[in-house]
Amino acid sequence: MRLFLERGFEGTTVAEVAEAAEVSSMTVFRHFPTKEHLVLQDDYDPVIADRLRHRPAGEPVLHRIAASILDGLAELPPDPRLLLARTRLILYTPALRARVWENNHATQQVIVAALPDDDPFEVQVAASACLAVATTVMVRWAETDGHADLRELMAEALAVVTR
Amino acid sequence: MRLFLERGFEGTTVAEVAEAAEVSSMTVFRHFPTKEHLVLQDDYDPVIADRLRHRPAGEPVLHRIAASILDGLAELPPDPRLLLARTRLILYTPALRARVWENNHATQQVIVAALPDDDPFEVQVAASACLAVATTVMVRWAETDGHADLRELMAEALAVVTR
């Protein structure tokens, strides 16, 4: 991340990352399948899944997922600078931007697995919509340089879909 | 497309595509910025934008976008085999799957531009949600080998978000 922030993602080669980490390039690729994976790992899938399981089953699927995503924000580290830097990096790097859907798709599967009692297609649809909204919010938040209240923004955006 | 369908996307080199088209590799890259672009061009952005502009302004943004996407399906060619093949190719090729968000993001911008009188953030949020739903529907449709009624599926899925 340090190198990427200093020189940009495309301006940094995997060989340089490897050298800075004092390993060979080969070793980097053994731990991260692609260069993009060095940036694009997020740890919030299990958080969301966990929140999902603790929701009353009466609510519509869409509401449960939206609420879980919103609640999950509480797990973010208090200092959002790293998150902001990462989001900006993703936002301005085509190769990274492109992988976002792949990431959301993986999260979708986790959500579907966490709600075995609901119609899988409906869950998939609701999850993809909510995650798209969440992504849009992150982009918007990064565009305000992190000055906007992330939770407030997320609540407002999810309301567009859940109301 | 013929080569990609015969040998798979990763199993076909750009050099082979170039040879089949009787041009040099360089020429291919001058017309298509990446190998993925050979598959991932869709012509429905202007269709959707057009439908959007002919909607009554009274409706909520989300409904207008959803309805336009649904209406836009009418413009699809009557024989869906090519669309099905393309969707399948995208679905099973990680490199292509990854680019989907990039595509949807471009469509989002088109939608925002087509609705200059509405709150851009709300439009962005609604558009990203609807497009994510549409993508999920295409995936599902491809998984049924095109046997499902695409329009019906799309209507059902969009209803999850608009109801």
Add this chain to the structure above:
DNA sequence: CCCATTGTGTTAGTCACTAACAATTGTTAC
């Protein structure tokens, strides 16, 4: 102490993609 497992390095290669320049074709002006 031996052996199997695991992690790592090395090398050589493929392939997407770029930059620079040369060759070709098409188009317009005269």
Add this chain to the structure above:
DNA sequence: GTAACAATTGTTAGTGACTAACACAATGGG
């Protein structure tokens, strides 16, 4: 018809992500 110009294409040589194959250490258990 031809000269001047622009647009398109080809060629070459390169960079960099990523893979496959094999050799070499380190670790840990019997």
